[in-house]
Amino acid sequence: MLKLDTVLQGKQARYGEIEPIMSEHGFTLSGNWEYEEGMFDGILNREGGETVYLRMPFDVISGTLEHPDTLLAFGQPFVIKHVVNVGLDHDESALLASTGFDQFQKPLAKDAHIEKKTKWEIRGEEKVAEMFGDHEFIHS
Template structure:
């Protein structure tokens, strides 16, 4: 995991305003959200079974998550790399995988080492700056 230095940390926004903006940049609400916190996930890079995700964690300050008027406060963005097995799954679930019933294989490494750290930090920080450059956060 690589923590990014951006201006996003501590910024506040309404879920109903920020979610469409993030969706337009390929981000979605991470499936492991709780009612008081969560993350928006976006793919920064995908190549040969390796995916580098840009994650934007947040806390819920008021309201219920995924309601338009829910107030969010962003935490420190970070990058994480998943490495997946791009070959055939030869275990007992192989039939499910080949028939399309098991759409996703578990990553071989959920938090793999990221090579060229400064390069990826720079790309992640640029992506955050580009996404929120003209957005008016709540003070």
């Protein structure tokens, strides 16, 4: 995992204002969110069985997650790499797994070693700045 230094950390925004930006840039609410915390996930790179994600964690300050008026406070974004087995599988999801699209396949490594760390730190930080650098509704 590579922790990033970005403009987003420590900032607050309403879910209804932030979600369309996330969605526009290919980020989704992580599937294992809680009512008091969660993270937005986006793919920086996918090659073979390796996927490099940019994750933006947040805490719910007030409201209920997924409600437009819910206030979120962002933590420190980070980059993480998952490695999955894209070889042939002998069960009913063989086609999905062999093409790398089996969303339910468990990663072989959830926090795999990231080579070229500086490259991914820069890409992650640039992506956050691109998405949020000029938005006035994001405040401290």
